[in-house]
Amino acid sequence: MAPILTVNDVKLTIDGKPILKGVNLIVNEGEIHAVLGPNGAGKSTLASLIMGINDLKEPDSGEIIFKDKLINGLKITDRAKLGITLAWQEPARFEGITVEEYLKLSGRNNPELDVVECLELVGLDCSYLSRFVDDTLSGGERKRVELASILAMRPKLAVLDEPDSGIDFASMEDIANMIKTMRDRGTTVLMITHREEIAEIADRATLMCDGKVVQTGNPKEVGQKFKTMCVKCEVRNPELVGGE
Amino acid sequence: MATKDVLDTVAKKFIQIGLPKDLFEKNRFNLLVDRNRVIVRYPAPGVRSEVVETPTGVKTKVYVEPGTKLEEPVTLCFGAAETTEVQTTEGEIIVGEGADVKFQVYGAMAEGIKLKHKNKLKVRVEKNARFEFLDLHYNGEETFVELDTETEAYVGENAYFRSVFKQTRGRAGKVRIVLKATVDKKGVAVFETKMIGKKDDEIYVEDVIHLNGEESRGISKSRIIAVDETKATFVGETYGNAPRCRGHIDCSEVIRGKDVTVKAVPVVVVNDETAKVTHEAAIGSIDKKQLETLMARGLTEDEAVDVIVQGMLR
Numbered sequence: 001m002a003p004i005l006t007v008n009d010v011k012l013t014i015d016g017k018p019i020l021k022g023v024n025l026i027v028n029e030g031e032i033h034a035v036l037g038p039n040g041a042g043k044s045t046l047a048s049l050i051m052g053i054n055d056l057k058e059p060d061s062g063e064i065i066f067k068d069k070l071i072n073g074l075k076i077t078d079r080a081k082l083g084i085t086l087a088w089q090e091p092a093r094f095e096g097i098t099v100e101e102y103l104k105l106s107g108r109n110n111p112e113l114d115v116v117e118c119l120e121l122v123g124l125d126c127s128y129l130s131r132f133v134d135d136t137l138s139g140g141e142r143k144r145v146e147l148a149s150i151l152a153m154r155p156k157l158a159v160l161d162e163p164d165s166g167i168d169f170a171s172m173e174d175i176a177n178m179i180k181t182m183r184d185r186g187t188t189v190l191m192i193t194h195r196e197e198i199a200e201i202a203d204r205a206t207l208m209c210d211g212k213v214v215q216t217g218n219p220k221e222v223g224q225k226f227k228t229m230c231v232k233c234e235v236r237n238p239e240l241v242g243g244e
Numbered sequence: 245m246a247t248k249d250v251l252d253t254v255a256k257k258f259i260q261i262g263l264p265k266d267l268f269e270k271n272r273f274n275l276l277v278d279r280n281r282v283i284v285r286y287p288a289p290g291v292r293s294e295v296v297e298t299p300t301g302v303k304t305k306v307y308v309e310p311g312t313k314l315e316e317p318v319t320l321c322f323g324a325a326e327t328t329e330v331q332t333t334e335g336e337i338i339v340g341e342g343a344d345v346k347f348q349v350y351g352a353m354a355e356g357i358k359l360k361h362k363n364k365l366k367v368r369v370e371k372n373a374r375f376e377f378l379d380l381h382y383n384g385e386e387t388f389v390e391l392d393t394e395t396e397a398y399v400g401e402n403a404y405f406r407s408v409f410k411q412t413r414g415r416a417g418k419v420r421i422v423l424k425a426t427v428d429k430k431g432v433a434v435f436e437t438k439m440i441g442k443k444d445d446e447i448y449v450e451d452v453i454h455l456n457g458e459e460s461r462g463i464s465k466s467r468i469i470a471v472d473e474t475k476a477t478f479v480g481e482t483y484g485n486a487p488r489c490r491g492h493i494d495c496s497e498v499i500r501g502k503d504v505t506v507k508a509v510p511v512v513v514v515n516d517e518t519a520k521v522t523h524e525a526a527i528g529s530i531d532k533k534q535l536e537t538l539m540a541r542g543l544t545e546d547e548a549v550d551v552i553v554q555g556m557l558r
Contacts, residue, residue: 053536076539085540092533095467096555105551106541153541 001028003065004157004188005050010062012045019045020059021211027157032179032189034202034219036226042211043192044089047161050190051086052076066157083156089165089192091146093134099145100129107152118148121181123174139166147178151185158182160191164198176201196223254278257325257354261384262413267319267350275320277302279328288318291345301332310340310370317378318345322363323352330360338368339375339403346376351391353414355384360392367397367405369431374404383414390418397424399431401457406434409449410557416445416474423450429457429486437466438557441474450479455489455519462491467556473503481511484519491521498530498556500549 007025011018020042027033035043048056050064050071058064058072065071071079094102100115107113116126122144131137133145143166150158160179167175179201183189191202199205205219207226214230215222254276255268267273275293276284280301287293290312294305302322322333339345353359369375383389399405409421416439425433435451447470453462462482470476482491493510510523530552538548 051536051540053540076536077542077544080540080542085542088533088537092531092537094534094552094555096558097551105538105543109542149541 001030003027004029004067005190006063006065007046007050008063008065010046010049010059010064012049012056012059014045019211020049022062023208023211023213025206025213025216027188027190028204029188030183030186031203032183032191032201034191034193034199034205034222035208036193036196036199036205036222037208037214038194038226038230040210041208043194043208044161046208047086047159047190047192050159051084052079053086080155084159085150085153085155085157086159087146087150087161087163089162090139091142093137093142095132095134097133098129099131099133099148102133102145103149103152106149107154110152110154112154113152115152118151121151122148122178123171124148140168140171143167143175144178147175147182150187151178151182154185155187157188157190160189162192162194164193164195172198196226199223199226250278250281251276251283254283254323254325258321258323258350258352258382261352261355261382261387263321263350263352263382267321272319273321274318275304277322277333279324279326279331288314290314290343291318298332300330301334304333304335306335306337308337308339308343308345308373308375310342312340312343312345314345317348319348319350321350321352323350323354324357324359324361325354327357328359330362333361333363335364336366336368337375337377339370339373341370341400342372343370344374346378349377349379351379351381353381353383353387353389356386357384358388360390363391363393365393365395367395367407369397369399369403369405371400372402373400376406377408379407379409381409381411381413383411383417385414387414388417389415392420394422395424397426397433399425399427399433399460401428402430403428404432404434406436408436409438410436411439412557415443416441416447418446420448421450422452424452424454425462426454426456427460427462427489430459431457432461434463435465437468437478439467439476440469440471440553440557441476442471443473445474447474447476448479449477450481451493452481452483453491454483454485455491455521456485458487458489460486460489462489463494464492465494466496468497468506469553469556470497470499470501470504470506472501474501475505477507477509479509479511480523482513482521482523484512484514484516484521487516487518489516489519491519493521493523493525495523495525496556497527498553499527500530
C-alpha cells in the first residue's frame with residue numbers, strides 16, 4: 001500500500017518546551033493506523049499539526065506530506081479540501097444546528113450522502129436528525145454524531161483523537177465497528193488512543209512516548225510493549241523502551 | 245382597506261427583504277399595516293380586535309376570548325414600504341383565562357428606507373392562559389431603522405408568556421428593546437432576544453422580570469452577534485420576590501471585528517430566602533472549536549462563522 005501521510009522528522013516546541021522531538025510516521029492508504037502512547041506523549045499535538053488546528057499550522061522543522069503534497073502551513077479548510085479531517089476528543093456543540101444539518105454540511109461534497117444511513121452506522125436512529133447538536137445530547141451521543149459526520153464527509157484520511165474516550169465499556173465494540181466501517185468505505189484512519197485494546201483493531205500501530213516514536217508495527221506487539229513497559233514508566237523516557 | 249394594487253406593491257417590497265411569499269400568496273395575514281394604513285384585516289376565530297389608524301401609525305386592542313385555543317398562529321405585520329419620518333404603534337393584548345394562542349408578528353422595513361419606529365405594547369395573560377408572541381423583524385441591508393419598543397406584561401396565575409424578538413434579516417439599525425414582566429403565582433415568563441448588529445448599528449436590550457408570585461418562573465435569554473463597529477448592550481434584571489420562585493438570565497454575545505463594543509449587565513435580586521435567581525453571561529469571539537470543526541469539514545472560515553451565527557440566532 002502507498003503512503004497517504006508521511007511525517008518526516010517533525011519537531012515542535014511550545015512555550016519553550018519540546019513537545020515533538022523528531023517524529024517519523026508513515027500511514028498507508030486504506031489502513032487503520034493507531035498511535036498509542038501515555039498522556040503527554042505528544043499524540044494529540046501531532047494530530048493537531050496534521051489538521052492545522054489549535055494554531056499549529058506547521059512544525060518548527062520537518063515535513064508533513066499528504067499524498068505527495070507538503071501540507072505544512074496550509075489552512076484547515078485547504079487540508080479538508082484535500083481530503084483530511086479530524087474528530088475531536090471532545091466534540092464541539094452547536095447551538096441551533098440540527099444533527100441533519102450538521103451531517104449535510106459535513107457531507108456537502110459527497111454525492112452519495114445518506115444521512116439516515118450515517119446515523120444508523122453509528123447506532124443512532126433517524127429520530128436524532130431533528131435533535132440539536134448541543135448539550136441536549138449526551139457525551140456518548142455527541143461522539144457518535146461526530147463519527148457519523150466523518151462517515152458523511154467520507155474523507156481520504158480521518159484523524160480520530162481518542163475516539164474511545166467518554167465511551168462506556170459496553171459501547172467500545174460499536175466504536176471499533178464504526179472505525180472499521182470507515183476504513184471499509186475508503187477512508188484511511190489515523191486513530192489516537194492511550195488504550196491498547198482499541199488500538200488492537202488497527203492494521204498497524206505506532207507507539208509514541210515523550211514526543212518520539214518508539215515502535216511501529218503489529219498492533220498486538222505494540223500494545224503489549226505499551227502495556228508492559230510504557231504504562232509503568234514514570235520518567236517517560238523513550239530510550240528505556242528502546243526508542244529511536 | 246387598500247386595493248389589490250396597493251397590496252401587491254407592499255408584498256413585492258416585503259418579499260424582497262425576505263418575508264415568506266406564502267404569507268401573501270395564501271392570505272395568511274390577520275392584520276397587515278403599512279405605515280398608518282390598514283391593508284389587510286381578517287379576524288381570527290375567538291380573537292376580537294379594534295384597529296384605529298392614526299396620523300403616524302395605528303392603535304390596536306386585541307382581546308382573545310377565554311378558552312380560545314388556536315392551532316394556527318394569529319399573523320400580524322406592521323411594516324413600512326416607503327420612507328416616513330416616524331411610525332408609531334400602540335397596542336394592548338388581553339389573553340383571556342385558559343386561552344392558548346400564538347401571535348406571529350412581522351416587522352418589515354423595505355429596502356433602503358429610513359424610519360423611526362416607536363412601539364408600546366401592553367400584554368395581559370390571564371389565569372391558566374398560554375400566549376406566545378413571536379416578533380420577527382425583516383430589514384433591508386440598506387435600510388436604517390431607529391426602533392424603540394417597550395413591552396409591559398402581566399402574567400397571571402399558572403399562565404405562560406413567551407416573547408421572542410428576532411431580527412431575521414438585514415441591519416438592526418439603532419435599536420432599543422425594553423421588555424418587562426410581572427409574574428403571578430406559578431406563572432412563567434420567557435423573554436428571548438436574538439439579533440445581529442452590523443456596521444455602526446447600536447443595540448440596547450433590557451429585560452426586567454419581577455417574580456412576584458409563589459413558584460413563579462422567569463427566563464431571560466439573549467443572543468447578540470456584534471460585527472464591524474456595532475455597539476451592543478444587554479441588561480437583564482430578574483427579581484425573585486416570592487417564595488420558591490426561580491429565575492435565570494442567559495446572555496451570550498459574540499463579537500467579530502476590532503471596533504465592536506459589547507456589554508452585558510445581569511442584575512439578580514432576591515427578596516425571599518427560598519427564591520433563587522441565577523445568571524450566565526458570555527462575551528467573546530466565535531468559539532474556536534466550533535469554527536475549526538466546520539473548517540475541518542471543508543467550510544471556509546466565513547462559511548463556518550455564518551453557520552454558527554445563524555444557529556445562535558435561530
